Amino acid sequence: MSLPKLKIVFNYRSPFCALVIDELFALQRRYRVDVEWVIVKDVPRPSSLPITEQNPRFPYNREDCERRARWRGIDWAPPKWRLTDVVAATHIGVWLLRNKPELFEAYTLRISRAYWSYGKNISDAAVVEELARETGVSDADTAAAKAAIPAAEIELADNAKWCEANGVLGVPFFIVDGLKFWGSDRVGDLKRYLSDAAYGPALAPVDSGILFNDATPVTLPVAGRETSVAVNRIFCVGRNYSEHAREMGFDPTREAPFFFMKPADALVRSGASISYPLATSRYEYEMELVVVLGQSVTNTTPEQAMKAVFGYAAGLDMTRRDLQLAAREKGRPWELGKAFENSAVVGPIKPVEDLAENPGGQIVLHVNGKVKQDAKVADMIWSVPEIIANLSQFYTLRPGDVIFTGTPAGVGPVVAGDKLHGEIADVGEVAAVIVPRLEEQALAAAKAKAENADWAGVLR
Ligand code: MN
Secondary structure, eight states: OOOEEEEEETTTTTTHHHHHHHHHHHHHHHSSSEEEEEEHHHHHGGGGSOHHHHHHOOOHHHHHHHHHHHHHOOOOOSSOOOOOOOOHHHHHHHHHHHHOHHHHHHHHHHHHHHHHHOOOOOSHHHHHHHHHHHOOOOOOHHHHHHHHHHHHHHHHHHHHHHHHHTTOOSSSSSEEEEEEEEEEGGGGHHHHHHHHTTSSOOOGGGGOOOTOOSSSOEEBBBSSSSSSOOOOOOEEEEEOOOHHHTTTTTOOOOOOEEEEEEEEEEETTTTTEEEEEEOSEOOOOOOOEEEESSSSSOOOOOOHHHGGEEEEEEEEOOOHHHHHHHHHTOOOOHHHHOOOOOOOOOOOOOEGGOOHHHHHHHHEEEETTTEEEEEEGGGGGOOOOHHHHHTTTOBBOOOOOOHHHHHOOOOOETTOEEEEEEETTTEEEEEEEEEOOOTHHHHHHHHHHHHHHHHHHHHH
């Protein structure tokens, strides 16, 4: 059986490709798709096209890229000069893809961040060869790639023609099942489509004996580092700010904290586009301080609990409020309201060692530039050490466990097109854009089909 094909149009000098390159390789491992990389030197760029509905993206600008990099915790320091070409980088990439695919990932990750994060001149062949060497490409491979330049040029020309014929508007650009996704902020949607389309998880190697083994952990980047954290479980605290407890119809007396959970794969990185979720007409934001644990603890005390904290992040506990309230009224579990795809948006993790003191400052959420939530982390009913101590009475907490600590007052609904941006003093930012459901058309088609099927039954 042949796997569905995902084409990824990629350019080594693109800032938008550099922003998501690690996630693209994770997708390749995570889902049962046959990824075809379409490497280009030049494609029509957003900045060279008129802005229309089909071409909605803003042209490249430095501030936009810097902001997106910050949302995702990527070091971003392009030098003042502009790249003119990346011929050597591209030729070696094309050769590796065809001849040493096992080296393609490490090489491509390194090259595409080299310019944007570390100011390396990747138009310079000598610089590229050194970077290639650092990622395990031997001098013999580099020589072979140089000898194969005519073939690489033919492939690049074919790719350019293919892009033109297929309306590729810029990079990164993805095509799967005839659906097109364009831009660094569409990786969340692409992931969502692949998982909805029952393509994932990737099949394990045959000899492992484990079916549907997803070897790629869900990860969050660590701010200012080239590392990321593998996320284990996501715990969430309910009603932890007095004003929010009141707005939800409760008396904020200091009853013991209570918890609910989300699956780790509900997590989506800051900066993503998120499809309006299924089965709700009241999709709401909750801006929260997120705690990431770096040590195991059981039955700990508030005094000891802070040892387990690896770092903090800004997060959005996205909620299907209508389903949550319906469950609450009936005394049923909250999963339908809280634990669903892309419901935990989290920014880069700020390690404790980078903080002068524990977070206690302003926590703010903007929707389309307007302030919706504005409070102080210090106003939480249960503090971070108290939350960890309490939770550790029930669970052996482990490194990679993540805790959403509750939201302040001001929660409210979002619709497709809304832009969310949150910030927590000293901790960092989180951002997301809500986009229309991918499956809206598919649902309509399925409904029409079901109605026809009903009639067919009656007529028979
Ligand atoms: Mn919450």
